[in-house]
Structures are given as structure tokens and as C-alpha cells.
Amino acid sequence: MYGLIGRMLAAEGKREDLLxxxxxxxxxxxxxxxxxxxxxxxxxxxxxxxxVWDSQEQHAASLHLPHVQATIARARPLIAGFDQRFETEPMGGVGI
Structure with a gap:
């Protein structure tokens, strides 16, 4: 499995709109x-x-899905940046 944890920063005062x-x-x-x-x-x-993804390749492929592309396009003006990113190798747990 492939895991990704990241912190996105919304433009000032726009977090709820971005969420x-x-x-x-x-x-x-x-x-x-x-x-x-x-x-x-x-x-x-x-x-x-x-x-949490079955593979890193499936995560990468998801970025090309039409509904993901549409969400990115709508969200982009409200994103100030990304300041933390961690890749992980999930081993299991509840719900995965």
C-alpha cells in the first residue's frame, strides 16, 4: 500500500470554502x-x-480522473500552498 499525509494551506480566510x-x-x-x-x-x-492507496500508481492515476481534475480547478484559487508532505507504507488498520 501507499500512504500520503500532507498539509495544505488555504488562502487567508478561505479555509471553509476550500474544505x-x-x-x-x-x-x-x-x-x-x-x-x-x-x-x-x-x-x-x-x-x-x-x-491510503493500494499503490502509488493508483494514486498518480487518480489525479487524471475528471471529477478530481474538476475539484482541483475549483480549489486552485483558494490554495496558498503546501508546507508538509510525508509518504508512508501503510501496513493495515481499521477501515483499510
Whole structure:
């Protein structure tokens, strides 16, 4: 399995708008076992995204899905950047 944990920064004052877009854009993604979007309680603009995939290739392929591309296009103006990114090798757990 392939895991990815990253922190996205919303443009100042736009976190709730960005979260809404990201949560509306959630649809089936082949190979995705878990996709969690969360507020960062330590940052007014921070959003944590935690993903578990069957493989790194399936994660990469998901970025080309039409609904993912549409979500990215809608969200892009509200994203100030990404400041942390960690790749992991999930071994198992609840829900995966």
C-alpha cells in the first residue's frame, strides 16, 4: 500500500470554502482505501489530507480522473500552498 499525509494551506480566510469544495469533490477513486480531509486545529488556514492507496500508481492515476481534475480547478484559487508532505507504507488498520 501507499500512504500520503500532507498539509495544505488555504488562502487567508478561505479555509471553509476550500474544505467545502474538497468535500463536495469526493467520489470513488479506484484503489483508494481511505481519504480523510481534516481541519488543522493549530492553524486557521491549515488542512490535513491523509490518504491510503493500494499503490502509488493508483494514486498518480487518480489525479487524471475528471471529477478530481474538476475539484482541483475549483480549489486552485483558494490554495496558498503546501508546507508538509510525508509518504508512508501503510501496513493495515481499521477501515483499510
Amino acid at each position: 467545502r469544495i474538497m468535500l463536495e469533490g469526493n467520489a470513488a477513486m479506484p484503489g483508494c482505501r481511505s481519504y480523510v480531509i481534516a481541519r488543522d486545529p493549530a492553524s486557521e488556514d491549515g488542512i490535513w489530507i491523509t490518504e
